[in-house]
Amino acid sequence: MITTQKLVSKEDIFPDIIGQDPTKNQLRTALLTQRHIVLIGAPGIGKTTLAKSIARLLPDEEVMDCEFHCSIHAPACPLCRAGKTKQKKILKGEDRFVRVQGSPDLTAEDLLGDIDPIKALQFGPLSLEAFTPGKIFRANQGILFFDEVNRCPERLQNALLQVLEEGKATIGSYVLEFPASFLFIGTMNPEDSSTEKLSDVFLDRFDMIYLGYPESLDIEKAIVLKKGKKLDVICSDHMLEVMIYFVRMLRQDENIQRKPSVRATLGLYERSQANALLNGREVTLEDIREAVISVLAHRIELKPSVKYLRSSLEYLRDEFKKYSEEIRQNKLRSFKQTDEHERGDFR
Ligand SMILES: [Zn+2]
Numbered sequence: 001m002i003t004t005q006k007l008v009s010k011e012d013i014f015p016d017i018i019g020q021d022p023t024k025n026q027l028r029t030a031l032l033t034q035r036h037i038v039l040i041g042a043p044g045i046g047k048t049t050l051a052k053s054i055a056r057l058l059p060d061e062e063v064m065d066c067e068f069h070c071s072i073h074a075p076a077c078p079l080c081r082a083g084k085t086k087q088k089k090i091l092k093g094e095d096r097f098v099r100v101q102g103s104p105d106l107t108a109e110d111l112l113g114d115i116d117p118i119k120a121l122q123f124g125p126l127s128l129e130a131f132t133p134g135k136i137f138r139a140n141q142g143i144l145f146f147d148e149v150n151r152c153p154e155r156l157q158n159a160l161l162q163v164l165e166e167g168k169a170t171i172g173s174y175v176l177e178f179p180a181s182f183l184f185i186g187t188m189n190p191e192d193s194s195t196e197k198l199s200d201v202f203l204d205r206f207d208m209i210y211l212g213y214p215e216s217l218d219i220e221k222a223i224v225l226k227k228g229k230k231l232d233v234i235c236s237d238h239m240l241e242v243m244i245y246f247v248r249m250l251r252q253d254e255n256i257q258r259k260p261s262v263r264a265t266l267g268l269y270e271r272s273q274a275n276a277l278l279n280g281r282e283v284t285l286e287d288i289r290e291a292v293i294s295v296l297a298h299r300i301e302l303k304p305s306v307k308y309l310r311s312s313l314e315y316l317r318d319e320f321k322k323y324s325e326e327i328r329q330n331k332l333r334s335f336k337q338t339d340e341h342e343r344g345d346f347r
Helices: 004-008 021-032 047-057 108-112 117-123 135-139 154-166 217-227 237-252 262-279 285-299 312-328 335-346
Strands: 037-040 061-064 088-091 097-101 113-115 131-133 143-147 168-171 174-177 183-188 207-210 256-258
Touching (some): 004 021, 021 047, 037 047, 047 143, 047 183, 108 135, 108 168, 237 262, 262 285
Antiparallel strands (some): 168 174
16 A cells, blocks of 8 residues: 555655645545545546545556556456466556445445356356456556546445455355455545435445645645647636636525536636637637536525526626626725635635
């Protein structure tokens, strides 16, 4: 696993994530004690990026040269157990990162493996040849990244628990024993209400780490400049701040229940530039206005009390109109100061 030296070092070990210092510290301590983690935060704030950078911190590891990165000390997959894997190989941490998308259709068999009925007839129901290992095996010595784990059916949660607790799983008449030597990183979106509740027993196995929206205008700006596409058109610093601040204001808006993510800010940045390019000028308020509906309307959801009076489309149009007026009259001269002042509410 990740060395203590690395985890306690003063360097920024998660350079791909800008800001989020408290979260990074939480992660360091969770990793130091080798705890399984669930990252909680709205979509588009970098949960996947964060998990991948954890994988990059893992040291190279010698594993069996099989599809499932079996440990050389305790091979687990059917081929290795049958002694058919002769070679070993060195794998980087990021090559031991396995991503599973949580969904109500996901079965324990998808994750753990299944018995091929035709081969079972041919070789016998308990034969190694009949067993097709599932994705979880590939996370051996690495990271099992489980996106939106709260979307999984309870049966799968239980199967996963058994693996984490006992290092074995039961599929049909099979009891598969394999060393559960992987780090589990799940994610959950706290605003997602369409999901199954995770059982208390399940939650009890994990530490929750919260990720908020970018803490300040400056941090969000740095993210946009790093990750957003830059088109061949001038976008002044002021216009960039105008769009970011608009998204940040929407996040604070009490009428909005589903808030726009960083992806929304990125979208606004890219589409405003594209509009300016088509219009043959540098980015103006007008170019931002043209992008607002298409980028933001589907990304926000108004509270029921507001929703029945106005659509999110109308709402955004009105809000942006008011906002543009304020910008034109120079009322929001210092975004940064206002933003600092409001910052406490972002988490
Ligand atoms: Zn193997």
